[in-house]
Amino acid sequence: SAVISQKPSRDICQRGTSLTIQCQVDSQVTMMFWYRQQPGQSLTLIATANQGSEATYESGFVIDKFPISRPNLTFSTLTVSNMSPEDSSIYLCSVDQGMNTEAFFGQGTRLTVV
């Protein structure tokens, strides 16, 4: 199993500002994913963080709004840029170590934009 540390666990931010969320894993992993969970909704995949290259974004998500970095096999960041109240959600990091394995999830970052 993998232990995921996500920071911050929660934050309240002013509209128009940006927040960077960190995801640290205790072991090297193949895949890292970022999800958004809006209030009362299921998880929506934002992007797959690729080590050493640009992230792969899902439909409806763009790099300018959600820039992602993945400098190595244990760390990734997600930035929520130019925030509006509609960005208020839980953001979750997830990791997977390969083919016939399972994904593990962090406890999430609860973001409130005011």
Added chain:
Amino acid sequence: DAKTTQPTSMDCAEGRAANLPCNHSTISGNEYVYWYRQIHSQGPQYIIHGLKNNETNEMASLIITEDRKSSTLILPHATLRDTAVYYCIVRRGTGTYKYIFGTGTRLKVLA
């Protein structure tokens, strides 16, 4: 990636088996079936996964039909702590892959 269909909600009496169905009729040969659950607003918790054969672990059993178009997650003796949203996910087994969450089944275990 194949799409999954699950009932919106289910109730189960404490101590009884909870059987959660999932339809994945467009699943392809190299795609796995995964089950996760999310309790309140915690991060999703892995339960079990399988490709073709039925699987069992300390948490649950996964029954996959022979044609692989549907599956059932079985919690053998449901407790109040099993109250959660349960997600069935189909994930590619080769190449690049991702976990796409549907709406899930909200299971309520009743005392």
